[in-house]
Each structure stands twice: as structure tokens, then as C-alpha cells.
Amino acid sequence: MDRRSFLKGVAVAGAAGAASSAVPAAAREKATAPADAVGLLYDATLCIGCKTCVVKCREANGMVPQTKASGGLWDQQTDLDGDTRNVIKLFKDGERTSFMKAQCMHCVDPGCVGACMLGSLQKREYGIVTWKGDLCIGCRYCAVACQYNVPKFEWWSATPKVVKCELCSHRLAEGKQPACTEVCPRKAVIFGKHADLLAQAKARVAQSPGRYEPKVFGETDGGGTQVLYLSKKGVSFEDLGLPNVGDEPTPALAQTIQHGIYKGFIAPVALFAAAGFVTWRNRNKGEPGGGA
Amino acid sequence: MSASARHFDVVEGGDHAANYSPVGGPVLNRFTRLLLVVIALGGLATAWRFIAGLGATTGLSDGYPWGIWIAFDVVTGTALATGGYALALLVYILNRGQYHPLVRPAILTSALGYSMAGLAITIDVGRYWNVWKIPLFWGSWNLNSPLLEVALCVMAYIIVLYLELAPALMEKWRTGTGPLASISRSAYPGLMKALPWIIGLGITLPTMHQSSLGAVFLLPVLKAHKLWHTPLLPFLFLVSVLGMGYAVVIIESTLSARFFGRKSEGTMLAKLSQWVVYSTVVFLVVRWVDLIARGRLGLAFTDGMYSVFFWAEMVCFVMPVVLLASPARRANAGYRLMAALGIGFAGALYRFDTYLVGFRPGPGWHYFPAVPELLVTFGIIALETFVYVWAVKRFPILGGAPAAKAKV
Numbered sequence: 001m002d003r004r005s006f007l008k009g010v011a012v013a014g015a016a017g018a019a020s021s022a023v024p025a026a027a028r029e030k031a032t033a034p035a036d037a038v039g040l041l042y043d044a045t046l047c048i049g050c051k052t053c054v055v056k057c058r059e060a061n062g063m064v065p066q067t068k069a070s071g072g073l074w075d076q077q078t079d080l081d082g083d084t085r086n087v088i089k090l091f092k093d094g095e096r097t098s099f100m101k102a103q104c105m106h107c108v109d110p111g112c113v114g115a116c117m118l119g120s121l122q123k124r125e126y127g128i129v130t131w132k133g134d135l136c137i138g139c140r141y142c143a144v145a146c147q148y149n150v151p152k153f154e155w156w157s158a159t160p161k162v163v164k165c166e167l168c169s170h171r172l173a174e175g176k177q178p179a180c181t182e183v184c185p186r187k188a189v190i191f192g193k194h195a196d197l198l199a200q201a202k203a204r205v206a207q208s209p210g211r212y213e214p215k216v217f218g219e220t221d222g223g224g225t226q227v228l229y230l231s232k233k234g235v236s237f238e239d240l241g242l243p244n245v246g247d248e249p250t251p252a253l254a255q256t257i258q259h260g261i262y263k264g265f266i267a268p269v270a271l272f273a274a275a276g277f278v279t280w281r282n283r284n285k286g287e288p289g290g291g292a
Numbered sequence: 293m294s295a296s297a298r299h300f301d302v303v304e305g306g307d308h309a310a311n312y313s314p315v316g317g318p319v320l321n322r323f324t325r326l327l328l329v330v331i332a333l334g335g336l337a338t339a340w341r342f343i344a345g346l347g348a349t350t351g352l353s354d355g356y357p358w359g360i361w362i363a364f365d366v367v368t369g370t371a372l373a374t375g376g377y378a379l380a381l382l383v384y385i386l387n388r389g390q391y392h393p394l395v396r397p398a399i400l401t402s403a404l405g406y407s408m409a410g411l412a413i414t415i416d417v418g419r420y421w422n423v424w425k426i427p428l429f430w431g432s433w434n435l436n437s438p439l440l441e442v443a444l445c446v447m448a449y450i451i452v453l454y455l456e457l458a459p460a461l462m463e464k465w466r467t468g469t470g471p472l473a474s475i476s477r478s479a480y481p482g483l484m485k486a487l488p489w490i491i492g493l494g495i496t497l498p499t500m501h502q503s504s505l506g507a508v509f510l511l512p513v514l515k516a517h518k519l520w521h522t523p524l525l526p527f528l529f530l531v532s533v534l535g536m537g538y539a540v541v542i543i544e545s546t547l548s549a550r551f552f553g554r555k556s557e558g559t560m561l562a563k564l565s566q567w568v569v570y571s572t573v574v575f576l577v578v579r580w581v582d583l584i585a586r587g588r589l590g591l592a593f594t595d596g597m598y599s600v601f602f603w604a605e606m607v608c609f610v611m612p613v614v615l616l617a618s619p620a621r622r623a624n625a626g627y628r629l630m631a632a633l634g635i636g637f638a639g640a641l642y643r644f645d646t647y648l649v650g651f652r653p654g655p656g657w658h659y660f661p662a663v664p665e666l667l668v669t670f671g672i673i674a675l676e677t678f679v680y681v682w683a684v685k686r687f688p689i690l691g692g693a694p695a696a697k698a699k700v
Binding site: 079080081082111113114115116117118119133134135136137138139140141143144145147149152153154155156157158159160243245248250251253254255257258261262268271272273274275276277278279280282283 | 342343344345346347348352353354355357358384385387416417418419420422423425426429432433434436437438439440441443487488489491492493495496499500503504507508510511512513514515523526651653654656
């Protein structure tokens with residue numbers, strides 16, 4: 001191999017490097033909740049674990065009660081699944097106990113939306129993350145990407161759907177509120193505009209600092225979520241199953257890196273042009289090959 | 293003809309130094325009959341999967357939405373199918389024409405490997421009837437999704453691989469009669485002219501999607517284990533794929549020489565082994581500097597099963613480098629094969645660790661592949677092997693035919 005062909009190799013390798021290495025681009029713009037954003041506020045200090053929300057959610061979304069664990073007697077669901085968009089869990093560690101209502105967090109900048117190939121999952125009206133079947137391949141990358149393990153799959157079906165809370169957007173369209181908030185007897189979960197709910201959550205903490213953990217989960221966590229949580233003093237959000245995700249949105253790292261590499265699609269085009277040209281020239285000029 | 297043009301003999305066609313020729317002989321023997329049985333079992337398992345759904349036929353769950361069909365068939369399968377890519381970089385870009393006789397069989401294994409990955413992903417996705425929308429619904433493309441980039445690039449690259457393979461097929465077809473022969477005769481010159489640009493695509497597309505296969509796992513920031521999750525995932529996936537590509541070329545060429553009675557490409561493979569060492573050393577240095585710089589090396593000693601998998605991976609990467617570091621051992625076919633198998637296994641383990649072992653959805657979730665799931669994977673491997681044997685026996689793919697051409 002002579003010097004010229006070596007230099008060409010280096011040039012192409014450089015283009016390949018530019019196209020592959022993790023070039024950090026300028027930090028991507030921080031997403032904020034849309035102006036019409038709605039959401040939930042769940043106050044664990046008020047919840048009595050009656051699970052009326054679970055029953056009403058099933059009814060509103062046409063899902064069958066899960067009675068397997070109770071021997072066919074009553075709905076005894078312990079986690080979200082392809083038949084369950086909303087579930088009440090119990091945390092218990094000695095004296096420390098708390099109920100927890102699990103459902104989609106409706107992130108401001110969701111991991112599932114960043115993952116979804118054809119935009120089946122997207123933030124649509126009111127910032128609600130909804131699923132469109134005609135754009136879903138069933139790849140389940142949403143379930144891999146979601147830090148809260150929310151999107152669920154109909155594993156038993158030959159024609160499966162992705163199932164998660166969509167904040168009863170079909171009921172909102174009829175002027176109603178979500179099923180779970182409508183029936184909650186203790187107003188432990190309430191529906192409203194995201195900004196109002198956040199203000200109310202902060203006010204509750206400020207009024208009774210001895211009653212609550214000091215922070216509102218979802219104000220900044222994972223870039224913010226439209227479903228907000230208040231926890232009992234002494235019961236951390238991690239105890240409730242809400243991981244410490246930090247303030248960065250889930251898709252931030254992947255998008256910063258991928259956007260850096262593929263900025264303007266320049267690097268891939270440059271790599272293609274360089275590789276094609278060098279190959280073409282090596283053939284036409286019949287450069288001395290087979291060195292080394 | 294000058295020595296310089298020799299490595300483009302394939303492009304010019306004709307009888308050439310690389311001496312590509314079909315192996316000939318019957319395709320069916322005891323080994324390929326066994327493959328047919330495995331393929332049939334895999335076919336039955338696949339049929340069952342489409343009738344009964346994924347839950348009944350796999351170990352997958354909402355906690356582990358991805359299993360061996362993704363971690364092995366797609367992520368590892370395409371990485372082991374980058375022989376064509378890794379060799380193209382050497383032969384066409386670095387102008388190392390001496391490796392040219394290895395190109396055609398490498399392109400064949402790449403084309404088959406990527407096709408099988410495409411088959412596996414179609415079996416894996418739940419809503420397969422929407423797959424055709426990925427390339428065609430460009431208005432819906434989510435350009436933020438690393439997986440979309442992988443899907444589009446892999447689809448395009450499969451086409452590119454068959455175009456790169458087409459000269460081998462046409463050289464056989466054009467000698468016959470019928471429509472295939474006339475198409476081959478008329479398309480061959482144009483294809484030859486376009487080949488450098490097809491090769492350009494054949495270098496660009498794998499660079500993109502093999503790095504993006506690493507980027508896919510940037511998203512589950514918390515669920516991915518800290519020993520494997522790093523912003524450098526795209527780079528590490530790309531660099532490790534080069535060693536895997538060269539290793540598979542070495543394995544494939546050694547086994548072909550053994551089973552199809554072709555002249556061993558020993559000297560060439562010994563030289564090629566150097567490139568395994570270079571790329572693996574780059575991978576290891578970046579991997580370790582990254583772990584140290586981000587203060588995560590401690591986890592390699594303190595995190596139980598994860599530490600064990602980390603060190604297993606390291607041993608598999610380092611052992612071949614040590615084996616191939618000396619020219620004497622590089623020249624030894626046995627050591628070379630052992631080292632190549634080691635690198636192939638190391639790269640596979642690195643991908644398994646990233647996608648499965650290091651994926652932690654939380655307490656209560658477990659994954660182990662179910663029997664039908666394994667049967668599908670075995671069936672796909674068997675199908676790939678069967679088509680490879682058939683292709684090298686019928687088409688001019690392998691070089692180094694014995695002088696007597698007794699087998700042709």
C-alpha cells in the first residue's frame with residue numbers, strides 16, 4: 001500500500017469515525033408541558049386502597065376483571081398488564097405502609113415516544129401519550145425504553161396491542177373526566193390542568209410539611225411528568241416504585257448523541273461519497289494494491 | 293494484467309486469480325438432511341407462534357419484552373454477518389487487494405446473515421402486518437428513534453448485499469438460456485459499473501446501523517446495567533463488529549477449506565488476524581478508559597453475577613488478542629481458528645450482556661427462552677447454513693479450487 005492509498009483510507013476512516021463516534025451536540029432543547037396539558041395528582045396520604053379506580057377504569061376501557069389470583073372470586077390484580085391500565089399497589093415495610101396508584105406517567109418528554117419507530121405512541125391532545133394501532137409494529141421498544149415499565153403488551157393474543165393509560169381521552173372528548181378520578185371517594189386522585197395540579201401539590205406540602213415527603217414527584221423527574229405524586233413522610237418515592245430517574249428526560253442522551261452524529265445527514269453522505277469515490281478510483285487507476 | 297488490477301478481477305469477471313468456482317456435488321448429505329429436520333422443527337414452532345401468539349411460545353414478558361430473537365438473531369446475528377463489511381473496508385478502501393479471494397464467501401455469509409435477521413425480526417414483532425409501513429410511511433418516521441434507523445438501514449443493506457452478490461449469481465446464470473440468462477447478460481456490465489457506489493453503500497449502511505444497534509440501548513438509562521450503559525455504546529458496538537467480521541471470515545474460510553476441499557488461504561488469514569488484534573485492542577482500550585473515567589470500574593468487582601459476566605466477556609476478548617499477538621501463532625491454523633471463535637463469542641457475549649444480562653426491569657421479572665423460541669432460533673441458523681452449502685455448491689463463490697478441478 002502506498003502513501004496515497006493510505007491517506008485515502010485515513011480520510012474514509014475519519015468520515016466513518018465522524019459518523020459513528022459519540023459527538024456530543026449542543027444540548028437539546030428542554031421540552032415543557034404543552035399549554036393545554038392535563039394530568040392527575042395522586043396523594044398517597046389520602047388513598048385508602050379501595051380500588052374503586054381500578055374497577056371503574058376497566059369498565060370505562062372495556063377490560064375484563066382479573067380474578068385469577070382470587071380463584072375467580074374478585075378482581076385481584078397486583079400489577080399493570082395488557083388487561084390493566086391502572087392498579088393500586090401496597091408498600092409495606094414494618095410500620096411504614098402506603099398505597100400507590102400505578103399508571104402511565106404521561107411524561108413531558110417520554111422515553112416511549114422517543115423510541116417509537118413510526119410515532120404510534122405520541123403526545124397528542126392535552127399532552128396525553130396515546131397509542132395508534134395502525135402505526136405500531138409491535139416491536140416493544142417502548143416497553144424497553146420506559147423507565148416506569150408502563151407500556152404493556154397483549155402477550156396472549158395473536159394480534160396484540162400495546163396497552164397503557166391514555167387518561168381516558170375518549171371520556172375527555174365527551175366532556176367527562178377520567179374514570180379513576182370520577183369515582184375516587186377520598187379525592188386521593190384528582191384530574192385537572194397540569195399547572196393547577198402542580199400548584200396545588202406544592203401548596204399541600206407547604207401547608208403540612210410534617211405530613212408529606214418534601215418533593216412533588218413529577219415536577220422535574222425525568223424532565224417532568226403530567227401525573228404527579230405526593231408521598232407520606234417517611235415513605236420515599238422509590239418505596240412506591242417510582243425510580244430515581246434524575247431530571248434528564250429519558251430520550252435526552254440517545255437524541256443528543258444521534259443528533260450529533262446525524263446532524264444534517266452530512267456525515268453519512270460524506271462517508272458514502274468518500275467510500276464510493278475511493279473504491280471507484282482504486283479500480284479505474286489500478287493503483288498498486290496488495291501492499292503490506 | 294498488472295498485479296495492481298488483480299483484486300478487481302471479480303469486477304471484470306472472467307477467469308482470474310481468485311479463481312471462484314462452484315464446489316459442485318450433491319447438496320443433500322447426512323449433515324444437510326439433519327439441517328432440514330431442524331429447519332422443519334423451526335418452521336413448526338414459527339407457525340405455532342403466529343397462531344398462539346408470543347406469550348404462549350416464548351419466555352418474553354412485560355418485564356423482558358426482548359429475548360434471544362432480538363439479542364441473538366438480530367443484534368448478534370447481524371454483527372456476525374459483517375464479514376462483507378469488514379473485508380470491504382480492507383479490500384476497497386485500504387486497497388489491500390490480497391484479501392480479495394475472501395470477499396465473495398464473506399458477502400454470501402453477510403447476505404444470508406442479514407436475511408435471517410430480517411426473518412427473525414418479522415417473527416418477533418407482534419404486529420408484523422405493519423412492517424411494510426416502516427420504509428414506506430416516511431411521513432410518520434420518528435427520526436429520534438435509533439431503532440427506526442436500524443430498521444431502515446438493515447432493509448436497505450439487505451438489498452445492497454444481494455447486489456454485491458449478484459455478479460456471482462449472474463456469472464452462472466448468463467452461461468445458460470432463458471430469461472434469467474438474458475437478464476444476467478444485459479445487466480452484468482451496468483452492475484459492474486455501479487459496483488463501486490454499491491460498495492460505498494455497503495460501507496456506509498453497516499457503519500450506521502451497527503453503531504445504532506448500540507444507540508438503541510442508550511434509551512433505557514436506568515434499566516441498563518452501569519457496566520454496559522455508556523454514551524460510547526454506538527462506538528463500542530461499531531468497533532467490536534470489525535473484529536467479529538474478520539473472525540467470521542477466518543472461521544468460514546477455515547471450515548470451507550476443511551469441508552469443501554479448497555486450498556487453505558492460510559497466509560492470507562494469518563495477515564487478516566492482525567486486523568482482529570488491532571480492532572479488538574481499540575475496543576478494549578476505549579471500554580476500559582470509559583469505565584475508569586466514569587468511575588464505574590468498581591462494579592466489575594462488586595456486583596455479583598454482573599461482575600462475573602463482565603470478566604467472562606473480558607477473558608473472551610483478551611484471550612484471542614494474546615493468541616494472535618505472535619506471528620508464529622497467527623500462522624497456525626488451529627490457534628487462529630480458536631482465536632476467531634473466541635472473538636466471535638466475545639462480541640456475542642458483549643451484545644447479550646448489553647441487551648439481556650444487563651437489562652434489569654426490576655424485581656419479580658425473569659426471562660429464559662422457551663422451547664419453541666429456541667427451536668425458531670435453531671431453525672434460522674440451520675436454514676442459513678443450508679442455503680450457504682447449497683450456494684457454494686452451485687455458484688462460483690469460493691476461491692482456491694484444486695488445480696485438477698476434480699470436484700467441479
